[in-house]
Amino acid sequence: MKAILVLNACxxxxxxxxxxxxxxxxxxxKGVEADTAVVFHTQEADRAELLSSxxxxxxxxxxxxxxxxxxxxxxxxxxxxxxxxxxYLFAGNCFGSELAVRMGQRCGGTFLTGVDTVQCxxxxxxxxxxxxxxxMEAEFALKRAPYCLSxxxxxxxxxxxxxxxxxxxxxxxxxxxxxxxxxxDYTLIPGNEEKNLETAPFLxxxxxxxxxxxxxxxMAQAAEKMGAEFGVSRPVAMSAWAPMSxxxxxxxxxxxxxxxxxxxxSGAPAFYAGIEKSGFIVSVNSDPRAPxxxxxxxxxxxxxxxxxxHLSDQFPKSL
Amino acid sequence: xxxxLLPFSITPDxxxxxxxxxxxxxxxxxxxSFTPLDWNSFDESALEMSLKLSNQAEGSFCFYxxxxxxxxxxxxxxxxxxxxxxxxxLFRVNPGDADLRFRPEVIARIIASFAQTxxxxxxxxxxxxxxxxxxxxxxxxTAELLGWPCVTQVIEIEPADEHxxxxxxxxxxxxxxxxxxxxxxxxxxxxxxxxxxxxxxKDKMTYGKKAITVMKLxxxxxxxxxxxxxxxxxxxxxxxxxxxxGVLIEADxxxxxxxxxxxxxxxxxxxxx
Numbered sequence: 001m002k003a004i005l006v007l008n009a010c011x012x013x014x015x016x017x018x019x020x021x022x023x024x025x026x027x028x029x030k031g032v033e034a035d036t037a038v039v040f041h042t043q044e045a046d047r048a049e050l051l052s053s054x055x056x057x058x059x060x061x062x063x064x065x066x067x068x069x070x071x072x073x074x075x076x077x078x079x080x081x082x083x084x085x086x087x088y089l090f091a092g093n094c095f096g097s098e099l100a101v102r103m104g105q106r107c108g109g110t111f112l113t114g115v116d117t118v119q120c121x122x123x124x125x126x127x128x129x130x131x132x133x134x135x136m137e138a139e140f141a142l143k144r145a146p147y148c149l150s151x152x153x154x155x156x157x158x159x160x161x162x163x164x165x166x167x168x169x170x171x172x173x174x175x176x177x178x179x180x181x182x183x184x185d186y187t188l189i190p191g192n193e194e195k196n197l198e199t200a201p202f203l204x205x206x207x208x209x210x211x212x213x214x215x216x217x218x219m220a221q222a223a224e225k226m227g228a229e230f231g232v233s234r235p236v237a238m239s240a241w242a243p244m245s246x247x248x249x250x251x252x253x254x255x256x257x258x259x260x261x262x263x264x265x266s267g268a269p270a271f272y273a274g275i276e277k278s279g280f281i282v283s284v285n286s287d288p289r290a291p292x293x294x295x296x297x298x299x300x301x302x303x304x305x306x307x308x309x310h311l312s313d314q315f316p317k318s319l
Numbered sequence: 320x321x322x323x324l325l326p327f328s329i330t331p332d333x334x335x336x337x338x339x340x341x342x343x344x345x346x347x348x349x350x351x352s353f354t355p356l357d358w359n360s361f362d363e364s365a366l367e368m369s370l371k372l373s374n375q376a377e378g379s380f381c382f383y384x385x386x387x388x389x390x391x392x393x394x395x396x397x398x399x400x401x402x403x404x405x406x407x408x409l410f411r412v413n414p415g416d417a418d419l420r421f422r423p424e425v426i427a428r429i430i431a432s433f434a435q436t437x438x439x440x441x442x443x444x445x446x447x448x449x450x451x452x453x454x455x456x457x458x459x460x461t462a463e464l465l466g467w468p469c470v471t472q473v474i475e476i477e478p479a480d481e482h483x484x485x486x487x488x489x490x491x492x493x494x495x496x497x498x499x500x501x502x503x504x505x506x507x508x509x510x511x512x513x514x515x516x517x518x519x520x521k522d523k524m525t526y527g528k529k530a531i532t533v534m535k536l537x538x539x540x541x542x543x544x545x546x547x548x549x550x551x552x553x554x555x556x557x558x559x560x561x562x563x564x565g566v567l568i569e570a571d572x573x574x575x576x577x578x579x580x581x582x583x584x585x586x587x588x589x590x591x592x
Contacts, residue, residue, distance in 0.1 A: 034508070101460060112454075138555070139556075181500075185497055238509065261457075307577045
């Protein structure tokens with residue numbers, strides 16, 4: 001079955017989206033071939049660079065004056081859905097999941113978010129995705145085309161595009177209509193670029209076992225002393241003990257350091273999905289029944305505060 | 320007066336299930352009946368954000384809140400908490416035997432029909448995702464069914480004036496701030512410091528006994544008709560196992576354990592980084 005990829009080059013993670021969808025197609029699909037990519041971009045974008053990253057033979061380039069999902073949806077609608085026997089694959093970020101669902105609904109097709117695999121056979125199309133907060137994998141048979149799917153961010157390894165540069169099938173500049181009239185004074189505040197959890201080789205991940213903001217600060221200091229990047233679980237970020245830019249897990253960073261120390265975390269699947277690709281996982285938790293111990297390579301059942309203090313003392317100052 | 324519709328879900332505490340509890344029956348259901356129930360964390364944020372709006376408005380504007388949930392009788396305990404927190408009207412739709420775990424289109428149709436025929440809200444505030452189905456679709460579908468815009472990953476709301484809200488949301492690469500006119504669906508994401516407040520004993524006594532209107536799925540024929548023809552049909556469920564070796568470092572003191580960890584397991588690996 002032919003797949004149409006939908007990419008958002010208005011966001012600064014365009015390359016990651018492209019590489020991730022290329023990896024997903026290679027590693028997590030059967031019977032699916034990327035046909036065309038729809039690329040939303042701004043006027044400032046370098047077209048040659050856009051096309052060189054596209055993991056498909058042809059590209060439709062749509063230039064937006066404002067990167068708004070309501071406008072993107074209207075543009076996708078204008079593409080028409082007469083070729084219904086298609087899979088539309090969207091990146092697993094905010095925009096991808098939103099567009100997949102809303103486009104699927106508008107065209108009377110099937111939509112799912114956070115898909116891990118796609119398999120197309122003569123009998124039909126099936127997909128798998130995690131459910132029950134990551135405790136179970138569900139397989140679904142999809143009944144009605146087109147199939148609009150956003151992919152899980154933890155499902156595949158990114159792949160660099162090595163094939164020929166995509167050819168432009170069509171391109172136009174989208175004129176904004178009345179779709180954004182509900183919104184005034186739209187201001188985009190760029191995120192904190194300093195945090196680079198996803199490329200850190202060594203990371204300390206802190207959980208709600210820290211008990212309070214002071215505990216989290218003590219862990220952050222231990223991380224700094226060890227030369228490790230610092231991240232936290234959702235309950236910690238939701239309690240504002242650490243900024244959201246430190247969040248690890250399905251709604252935050254999906255990390256794959258060589259070494260990850262998980263201290264005071266229980267090991268809930270939504271958090272663990274964010275660290276499961278780590279090369280070596282150490283758990284430190286005083287509860288011997290905490291699931292994180294079974295999901296780690298090395299486990300320490302003890303008070304995280306004392307363990308981290310003495311562990312950081314072991315590190316030479318140059319690290 | 321600004322009318323707010325707050326659909327919310329109550330969810331079993333899945334982290335309370337042990338490894339051996341993750342088994343399913345022939346109809347592909349996991350028995351979670353013995354686990355404690357809790358607010359869906361995203362919906363909880365939406366409910367609390369709606370209460371903060373009143374605090375921020377400081378009496379300048381009024382808000383009228385409808386709370387709506389789809390679930391069995393145990394959900395009434397949570398609706399009573401909302402009554403004590405001075406939510407104005409409380410509704411529960413009893414799904415009967417219908418399995419709605421992976422049917423966000425049915426839930427969205429119920430919410431949209433309720434909004435169109437009864438509540439006529441200015442804004443719908445709800446969490447982005449349910450824990451069991453992990454569908455992350457309901458707010459988006461509700462917006463599509465109503466033909467309304469939708470702002471996703473909302474993390475902060477303030478009143479702008481009597482008819483508009485100032486909305487902050489997480490977007491790819493940063494944060495967006497905008498003033499939103501009604502009608503609109505606001506899908507709440509990871510919003511810090513939005514745990515639902517606890518009602519006072521006095522408010523529980525004064526407001527907590529407000530009547531809950533219980534409706535049936537049959538009261539929403541457009542939703543009921545969707546039940547027989549799912550677009551995505553559940554075929555199988557498989558427990559996900561993510562075990563690693565889990566070698567336990569044993570020693571008398573935490574200091575010794577830290578030394579063993581560094582010497583035997585980390586030092587060499589750190590040198591190779």
